[in-house]
Amino acid sequence: MTVAGTDRASVTAPGPAEVLLAVTAAHRTGQPLHPELLALGAHFERRAHTAPRYRMLALPGPGVRRGGIVATAHGGTALEVELHRMPTCALGTLLCALPAPLAIGRIELVDGTVLGILCTGHPAGAVDVSSHGSWPAYLRSVTV
Numbered sequence: 797m798t799v800a801g802t803d804r805a806s807v808t809a810p811g812p813a814e815v816l817l818a819v820t821a822a823h824r825t826g827q828p829l830h831p832e833l834l835a836l837g838a839h840f841e842r843r844a845h846t847a848p849r850y851r852m853l854a855l856p857g858p859g860v861r862r863g864g865i866v867a868t869a870h871g872g873t874a875l876e877v878e879l880h881r882m883p884t885c886a887l888g889t890l891l892c893a894l895p896a897p898l899a900i901g902r903i904e905l906v907d908g909t910v911l912g913i914l915c916t917g918h919p920a921g922a923v924d925v926s927s928h929g930s931w932p933a934y935l936r937s938v939t940v
Contacts, residue, residue, distance in 0.1 A: 811884055812884055813883065813884060814881050814882060814883055814884060815881070815882060815884050815887065815910070815911055816841065816879045816880070816881055816910045816911070817833075817838065817879070817880050817881075817882050817887075817890075817900075817910065817911055817912055817913070818844070818846075818877040818878070818879055818903045818905070818910050818911070818912030818913070819833070819877060819878050819880060819912065819913050820852065820863055820864055820865050820875070820877050820878075820912070820913060820914075820931055821852075821861070821862055821863030821864060821913075821931040822860050822861060822862050822863070822931075823880075823913060824878050824931060824932070825840055825878060826932075827931070828860045828861075829860060832890070832893065833880055833882065833890075836882055836883070836886035836889060836890060837882055837883045837886055838880040838881065838882035838883075838886070839880060839881055839882075840878060840879075840880055841879045841880060841881045842878075842879050843876055843877070843878055843879070844876075844877055844878075844879050844905050844906070844907065845874040845875065845876055845877070845905065845906050846865065846874055846875045846877060846903060846904065846905055846906070847872075847874065847904040847905060847906055848872050848873050848874040849867055849868060849869075849872035849904065850865040850866065850867055850868065850872050850873065850874075850875050850903075850926075851865065851866050851868050851871070851872060851873070851918075851924055851926045852864070852865050852875050852924070852925050852926045852928070852930075852931070852934070853865070853866060853915055853918065853919075853922040853923065853924060853925065854922065854923045854925045854934065855897070855898075855915070855919065855921075855922050856919070856920070856921030856922060857895075861935070862895075862898070863925065863931050863934070864897070864898050864913060864914055864915035865877075865903070865912075865914050865915060866914065866915040866916075866917065866918055867904075867914070872926075873926050873929070874906060874929075875926065875929060875930065876929055876930035876931075877903070877905075877912065879910065887900060887911070894913065896916070897915045897916045897917055897919050898913055898914070898915060898916075899913070899914060899915075899916050900912070900913060900914075901914050901916075
């Protein structure tokens with residue numbers, strides 16, 4: 797039996813038990829939403845940089861300061877992210893908890909591709925903070 801050009805064995809084969817997830821802003825270590833990752837079984841692995849094709853946005857809205865990255869065809873830069881290893885089965889729970897315009901998608905790093913939290917567009921009121929290079933550097937600039 798085939799499903800969309802694949803055999804049944806490949807459809808039912810289990811995926812990886814864990815994935816690396818890139819986080820940019822409020823889910824980083826020490827940030828307000830980091831406990832959500834910990835509750836899902838995630839643990840910090842390392843810092844990394846995106847390929848130079850992203851912009852970092854500070855998103856509008858009340859409550860926790862949130863940010864995300866968005867891919868761009870021109871004028872992107874390499875941005876610092878944190879990589880957290882987490883159970884693959886927890887991704888759905890995290891995805892359901894993310895408010896729009898945040899989503900989970902593929903992020904290109906300088907040394908490979910991972911899943912990560914990103915923006916699905918450039919929402920009205922978002923501020924481009926890419927020049928800071930990382931979310932913690934941006935936060936230091938607004939709290940001084």
